Amino acid sequence: MIVAEHLTKRYGPKVVVDDLSFTVEPGRVTGFLGPNGAGKSTTMRMVLGLDRPTAGRVTVEGRPFAEAEVPLNTVGALLDAKAVHGGRTARNHLRVLARANGIPRQRVEEVLDMVGMADTAKKRIKGFSLGMGQRLGIAAALLGEPRTLMFDEPVNGLDPEGIRWIRDFLRARAAEGRAVFVSSHLMSEMQDTADHLIVIGRGKLVADCSMAEFIERSSRNHIRVRTPESVRFGQVLQNTGATVEPDGDALAVTKLPIEIIGELAARHGVTLHELAPRSASLEQAFMELTHDAVEYRATIGGTA
Numbered sequence: 001m002i003v004a005e006h007l008t009k010r011y012g013p014k015v016v017v018d019d020l021s022f023t024v025e026p027g028r029v030t031g032f033l034g035p036n037g038a039g040k041s042t043t044m045r046m047v048l049g050l051d052r053p054t055a056g057r058v059t060v061e062g063r064p065f066a067e068a069e070v071p072l073n074t075v076g077a078l079l080d081a082k083a084v085h086g087g088r089t090a091r092n093h094l095r096v097l098a099r100a101n102g103i104p105r106q107r108v109e110e111v112l113d114m115v116g117m118a119d120t121a122k123k124r125i126k127g128f129s130l131g132m133g134q135r136l137g138i139a140a141a142l143l144g145e146p147r148t149l150m151f152d153e154p155v156n157g158l159d160p161e162g163i164r165w166i167r168d169f170l171r172a173r174a175a176e177g178r179a180v181f182v183s184s185h186l187m188s189e190m191q192d193t194a195d196h197l198i199v200i201g202r203g204k205l206v207a208d209c210s211m212a213e214f215i216e217r218s219s220r221n222h223i224r225v226r227t228p229e230s231v232r233f234g235q236v237l238q239n240t241g242a243t244v245e246p247d248g249d250a251l252a253v254t255k256l257p258i259e260i261i262g263e264l265a266a267r268h269g270v271t272l273h274e275l276a277p278r279s280a281s282l283e284q285a286f287m288e289l290t291h292d293a294v295e296y297r298a299t300i301g302g303t304a
């Protein structure tokens, strides 16, 4: 379990993580979402004590990670899959880690099996594909059988097969009762993976809710109405209490059921070319929710 309270990180005048409070509960996958540069990696680094918070605090299993007696037993993390010694074999890399953490050698074989690397364990790491590097990083994270797992963008650059493997793997670890915290900048990747979502934009909390709630709350349903008399009919709809916005060559209507819109058209003698329910995709909803963050970076960064 991870508990962040008023977590804040500033670099000079720039607030990268802004008063963030959240809990990563055991037994479920918590997706950590935000556009590039939103502050996800910085938050995860603070969880591990690799960056020091400017204000606030974060604990893992009840205390700051730096105070953990056996770090690998507390949290298994994969922040940068490339940060391993390329000359070693996968098995040796894991054995070195196990020895340093007082973990029995046999556990190395177990985790190699769990990530499907029993056959590639003899290969040197420098020849690894991205997917194999990810699996090795995940194997290392599992060595100490930690109650909490934390992965930063684990599916970045993987093929669909690799993405599905990671998804199933994360879900299985949560089903065992572990707290699983996983970041992504893509909503679509999280849709079938996460039970719970923590969404940030510009370092600030934007949403902390279940995936189901997020979908319900943000899939802004509307009715698409296309008519050659859009000005007149738009006025009729507004007078009846609807909200009407332009949608290409049509109108996007909310706050009025589709049946009423049809009846109003008939009553006012308005020809309809299209009358259809539309729902925004989750990806669209996520983009809208974090829009400010992206716009901010485009202005400040110039090239974003």
Ligand SMILES: Nc1ncnc2c1ncn2[C@@H]1O[C@H](COP(=O)(O)OP(=O)(O)OP(=O)(O)O)[C@@H](O)[C@H]1O
Pocket: 011, 016, 034, 035, 036, 037, 038, 039, 040, 041, 042, 043, 185
């Ligand atoms: N050491 C540092 N000094 C100054 N600014 C930093 C430092 N580390 C990160 N930042 C800035 O903090 C912001 C958040 O970065 P962070 O990597 O945490 O975001 P992120 O959400 O993980 O994005 P990404 O998916 O691109 O990694 C960025 O604008 C980044 O440039």
